[in-house]
Amino acid sequence: MQPVMISKIGQRNPLLYQQVIDQFQVETQNRYKIKGHDTYCNIFMWDVTSAMGAEIPHWVDEKTGVPRRFPDIKGARELNANDTVDWLRTYGKDYGWIKVSAEEAQMAANKGEPAITAFKNPGGRGHFQIIRPSEYGYDKERGVFIAQAGAKNFNSGYITQVYQKNRLNEIEYYIHK
Numbered sequence: 193m194q195p196v197m198i199s200k201i202g203q204r205n206p207l208l209y210q211q212v213i214d215q216f217q218v219e220t221q222n223r224y225k226i227k228g229h230d231t232y233c234n235i236f237m238w239d240v241t242s243a244m245g246a247e248i249p250h251w252v253d254e255k256t257g258v259p260r261r262f263p264d265i266k267g268a269r270e271l272n273a274n275d276t277v278d279w280l281r282t283y284g285k286d287y288g289w290i291k292v293s294a295e296e297a298q299m300a301a302n303k304g305e306p307a308i309t310a311f312k313n314p315g316g317r318g319h320f321q322i323i324r325p326s327e328y329g330y331d332k333e334r335g336v337f338i339a340q341a342g343a344k345n346f347n348s349g350y351i352t353q354v355y356q357k358n359r360l361n362e363i364e365y366y367i368h369k
Contacts, residue, residue, distance in 0.1 A: 198212065198243045199245055209301065213339050215243075216236065216239050218345050223235065224236050234272065235341065237276075237322060240339075246288060248279070249279065251270055253269075254267055254268060254269045272317070273320055294335060294360070294365050297365035297366070297367055305369070306368040307368075308323060308365070310364040310365075319342060321354070336351050337349070338351050
């Protein structure tokens, strides 16, 4: 899907960020629907971060970790969610992604800055979510306000709709600066 709404550093604001997220219609787009046991949280995150001018890649150079784009994927590796968490930890800072607290991530999203959650699940499937702007700020009981593709696709809700509150300490939060 080619995005109509895009954002770049210097023009970010909460309304534009919401419009970028909303245009992908995560709840209804076939691109994000579960197929067999496959879910597409990393593809949704890739689409949104790319449209925000802060791409977290889906393909990277096998040797250097440099993001690659189709059709230039010869010698590149496709990343699943767990691989993408590793990429963020290793290369994310080089591309403007920094690890922060949940509260800081929500504050950044509320300013219109790209913010995501990342969960690495060794031996299983990792997971990503986009943190949306929230008019109420960070919610200590329900966590960050999100949009996600996954076992359930939804455009707005809280992270505790996906993870039990006692598992939130396993989640990493990143913002783009």
